[in-house]
Amino acid sequence: MSSVYTELLERGYIKQLTHENEIKELLEKDKVTFYIGFDPTADSLHVGHFIALMFMAHMQKAGHRPIALLGGGTAMIGDPSGKTDMRKMLTKEEISHNIESIKKQMERFIDFSDDKALLVNNGDWLLDLNYVDFIRDIGVHFSVNRMLTAECFKQRLENGLSFLEFNYMLMQGYDFYVLNEKYGCIMELGGDDQWSNMIAGMELIRRKAQKPAYAMTCSLLTNSEGKKMGKTEKGALWLDAEKTSPYEFYQYWRNIDDSDVEKCLSLLTFLPMEEVRRLSALEGSKINEAKKVLAFEVTKLVHGEEEALKAKEASEALFGAGKDLSSVPSVTILSDRLGSSLLDILVETKIIPSKGEGKRLIQQGGLSLNDEKVEDFTRILNKDDIKDGACMIRRGKKNYNRIIVE
The missing domain is CATH 3.10.290.10 (RNA-binding S4 domain)
Incomplete structure (x- = not known):
């Protein structure tokens, strides 16, 4: 029986990883505890987070234990990765509200019952840190010269990088260290834009605790031109039905480019790869059948089967032979x-x-x-x-x- 590593590789999730042979062997022979971090900068996750949730769900289905880490502490600073300007500063009240909203969304994808997965908040250990103790104990393991070579910092140096944001890497690295100490978490997963931060945490554990630790990134959701997917004329494609209606969500996937169908079916559904390849091989107007399957499957995962059926019916009423317009937004x-x-x-x-x-x-x-x-x-x-x-x-x-x- 193939391991989840083989499946993740086949579906196109794995982008970069440390210690490839060790990770491959671990995922084949052991059950590991791993984590993915989500900063609660909004009161809903968007489709960029969805690929991380799918990454996590595949791992859990294979018997590995996820930790969903909500950044109640790191969100007070903001991750500079991929940003040309400093993020908006959030209040503790805004962050708490966002965390509660995001928790409910995650429970649709991850089974948190009976300790099968953990949901933790890094504010529990970051917000009460003594800064001098933290710098002496953790900062000593970080090289400023090395940090400045990280992509997340390099692209900000020209426009100005605040010392506040410069601390983000230390804090994310410390998260991994704490999760390793408290829960035996040995692997961090995340989007490929987090590679530098993930390496920092992995190296901190290996240096300070003298224990094995690993990192593995997943591909970002981009189209065939390399641009991030999930942007609409109204902004982000949200997982919250109040922000992006199930119909709009369905229509987004129904209308993607032909060249993006295989990638989206692989990354955003649980369809067997044999079926993904069959659908992706359709040509001409027949590729629309694959897009309908994609739209239905993704909408079903995010909003449930009932809403997915309504969205499908509304789409067919407008563009097909159907006549019932009641499900149109x-x-x-x-x-x-x-x-x-x-x-x-x-x-x-x-x-x-x-x-x-x-x-x-x-x-x-x-x-x-x-x-x-x-x-x-x-x-x-x-x-x-x-x-x-x-x-x-x-x-x-x-x-x-x-x-x-x-």
């Missing part, structure tokens, strides 16, 4: 709003984020009302626009919203 306005500016109504109902975005859409020919392009910024929504109590808004080619009038 809808907003309701009162009839006394008729006669008002269409742009005002779209902003009020959050169909578009701002008037500026609405004007940009109109200029580019990307906004339609009942399949007619809106060409005037001052367009009014009239009674004549309402058919059977509603009208249909289209943004771009395939983003639809119904406006129901009461």
Whole structure:
């Protein structure tokens, strides 16, 4: 029977790792405790975190024990990795609220019952640290010269890197050390942009505790052009249904480029690789069948089967032979709003984020009302626009919203 290492490799998760032969042997013969860190910088995880959750879920299914580490302490500083500017500073209250929201999302993917996985908060040990003791005990094991060669710091040096953020690597490294001491955690997993921070923790354990420790990164979710996936016109593709509706979530995956289908099926579903390869080999218009499977499977994992079915039905109603529009994302306005500016109504109902975005859409020919392009910024929504109590808004080619009038 093949190990989870073979499966992760085949599905395209593994990007970089330390001590390859040792890790391969460990995952084949032993059950290890590993962790992945999530900084609660928002009250929802987004699709960039989803690949990490899938990484974790595959490991757990193979019998390994995950620790989901929520950064109640590190979020007070902010990770400089991949950022050109300093992150927004969050209050303790905002961080606590975000942690509670994220916990609920994680429980959909990871089984925390009977100690099968742990959910811990690094604020429990970071927030009450004595700084002088920390620098003497932990800082002594870090070389500033070595740290400055890390990619996460190099790209910030030109624009200015605060000493506050410079501490982040020490704190993440210390997290790994604490988890190793308290829970026997010997491996850190994470996105490839975390490689430098992960190496720091692994080396800290090996130097200070004289014990084995390992790190393994997963591929970031990028498209065939190397750009990060998961961005929509409204911003990030969130796992929270209030921020990104199940329909919008479904449509995102339904409309990805043909060249990205195999990667997404491999990384974001549990479909057997034989089926992934079969679907990915479809050509021409038949590749749309693979995209439908992808959209349904990912939406089912994130929002549940019922919501995935609703999203599928709504999509088919708009683009296929179906007629039931009840699952299309809808907003309701009162009839006394008729006669008002269409742009005002779209902003009020959050169909578009701002008037500026609405004007940009109109200029580019990307906004339609009942399949007619809106060409005037001052367009009014009239009674004549309402058919059977509603009208249909289209943004771009395939983003639809119904406006129901009461």
